[in-house]
Amino acid sequence: MSALTPPTDMPTPTTDKITQAAMETIYLCKFRVSMDGEWLCLRELDDISLTPDPEPTHEDPNYLMANERMNLMNMAKLSIKGLIESALNLGRTLDSDYAPLQQFFVVMEHCLKHGLKAKKTFLGQNKSFWGPLELVEKLVPEAAEITASVKDLPGLKTPVGRGRAWLRLALMQKKLSEYMKALINKKELLSEFYEPNALMMEEEGAIIAGLLVGLNVIDANFCMKGEDLDSQVGVIDFSMYLKDGNSSKGSEGDGQITAILDQKNYVEELNRHLNATVNNLQAKVDALEKSNTKLTEELAVANNRIITLQEEMERVKEESSYILESNRKGPKQDRTAEGQALSEARKHLKEETQLRLDVEKELEIQISMRQEMELAMKMLEKDVCEKQDALVSLRQQLDDLRALKHELAFKLQSSDLGVKQKTELNSRLEEKTNQMAATIKQLEQSEKDLVKQAKTLNSAANKLIPKHH
Template identity: 50%
Template sequence: MAAKDPTAVERANLLNMAKLSIKGLIESALSFGRTLDSDYPPLQQFFVVMEHCLKHSLKVRKSFLSYNKTIWGPLELVEKLYPEAEEIGASVPDLPGLKTPLGRARAWLRLALIDLLSEFYEYHALMMEEEGAVIVGLLVGLNVIDANLFSSLHSRVDSLEKSNTKLIEELAIAKNNIIKLQEENHQLRSENKLILMKTQQHLEVTKVDVETELQTCKHSCQGLDEMYNEARRQLRDESQLRQNVANELAVQVSMKHEIELAMKLLEKDIHEKQDTLIGLRQQLEEVKAINIEMYQKLQASEDGLKEKNEIIARLEEKTNKITAAMRQLEQRLQQSLHGLSVLLFDPIDIFKWVHAHNLPVASAYLRGKANVFPVTCKTLCHLAPHFFSDLISTLLPLVYVCARYINFLNVP
């Protein structure tokens, strides 16, 4: 069994629903013999079915967020393609209470059912197939129904008739008021004439009285002029006096301002001098601190100088001692050298020289060899190490003292 086309099934279902809706609408209208209004349920069902039929396989406008599947888009383009539909398209946005595209589409459909172009539907849409022609034929049968989608017109006509009646009554009342006002105007004009005549008579009498009073005023004016001149002179004197007082006051005020300015400058000068005095005091304290520090350093320097002088005196004393010791050592060295020259010739002189110069090692050696005379070269060779040992032991203290003296001089 071959699978049915889903679009064909949808078309068949929509066609059957349209048939049932139109049939039920016609039967209910004819059976009850009533005029259809916008709140009639079968009529509302009919419009819902027609919306589904017109939406079937409609080419939607694609966007990033969703599919805008509504029939208002094609209806907006109809007025561009067909100028005769421009009036309907312009009147739909002006209708009150329409906020959604679906509502505007419903209003447009209720104003006029027009032919749709194929570019708005897919090839398998209900309105593009044979079922669309069947629905159009079914819609022709709706002509037998007397529809009244604007039930509020009767209430509007009644309200207009009532308002017209009220306006007629108000017009009659206004005409009566106009007649009364005209009568009152005529009466007021007559009264105005009487008042005008009385006023003229009163003016003539008043004119005579005014002329008499004018003569009296002229006589009294002369005295008033004299009084005015006197008052004016006094006013001039008072004004001059006031001007002088004002000038003196201005001078006093200017002097006061100058005195205040001088006081401010004097206060500023005093503050500056006080600041300067404070700064000088601080500098004096700093100088005192510096002097005390320098004095302390001077005392320390003098103490150090005294210590160094004492050290120098001690060094000079040590130097003198070392010099004397060096002289003694030089003498002993010369004597040692002289003794060396004598050793080669006379053994008795050698023995005497060793005892004279306190050379213990050499003396002890000679005591052991005292009976060996004359002195031979072999004896001298044995004696030389002992002699030089005594000589080195004699010179070592001198070298040690010189080294101590050099180290002491190198100390800062």
């Protein structure tokens, strides 16, 4: 695309960059994903206490890549485990509409995209995980059948769609773990496609490949002829895995509210990134419209130039025919001068013809550029619509989280009121207990007095008894 753009001061975005900006809707650098048993916890990096030892800053690319690898590995663990458990409980063959299976493919796609190098193509830079997957047939001969089937599918037009179809066919064949292990073991081949600190080049990739062995116990069946794998938006649904990380039996309400607030902050952050992406795409659309307008003007100028050259060529042809006719009829002494004029006219005609050919070539290039611009505009509009739909869905999730937060706050207030009532009842019981203790003491004192009186009476009775005798 850069080779066909007109000379201008404003850079024109390529189709693949636009597609990449629209597809990358997961932001894992801002949060750390940690495992809490069988659940997922999200914590902001700024809230995590660091050890006294010197560590890389959050802006360090190596630190961010390592954090992303850990996040993706944790997501893969949860996705694979949840898919296996739900599939065994379901007890039937899975299809493409099964939500845990869709999330598994989205997570695998993000794992394969992590750390991809940008390949320069005719249309610009391309980052697709289809290139590494094509290498599998060289390492495992059984994979050649899958690759051939993917290439023969009529509805696939992009490398991303072919990569998604390959993952589905490999899962149906129950060979996905074997293929991924064979690919990861060939680091020298993967280095052509991935950065050195990408997930597929590090230990996390081998761990994920080992976890994929468990998927051999499930049966899946896909009909990919009717699916639009090229334009699907790979967004991870964190609501399937999120759990509050600070819950306890004694403060269950506070822990749930904290978790809801963490999830709300994450969704708002994701919403902010999506808004920024939409604004960037809108700016790129405006730039493409300006470039398209300029190309239209240049095309009109080129058409006028071609018309002018055609008229001039017709005039030169008429002059040449007139000169030839004059040479036939005129005297011999004038033929030399007329011959020179004829050779000059032929030379001029040849130059004008070459100039016309150059203008026609330039016109063809401008037309092809305009067609590519229109195609990029259509793809961009489609991506913007999909992003807006995803944004509406996220806003709905945010509203649900806020409603849940209010409900939990109301429950917490109710529990606080009950605690106050119990405290007042305890204070009353303590007062009654104190009163009863005082009464008991008085009774004990009265008992002692009665005992003394009884003893006095007994002694008096004993004194009286001998007198009667």
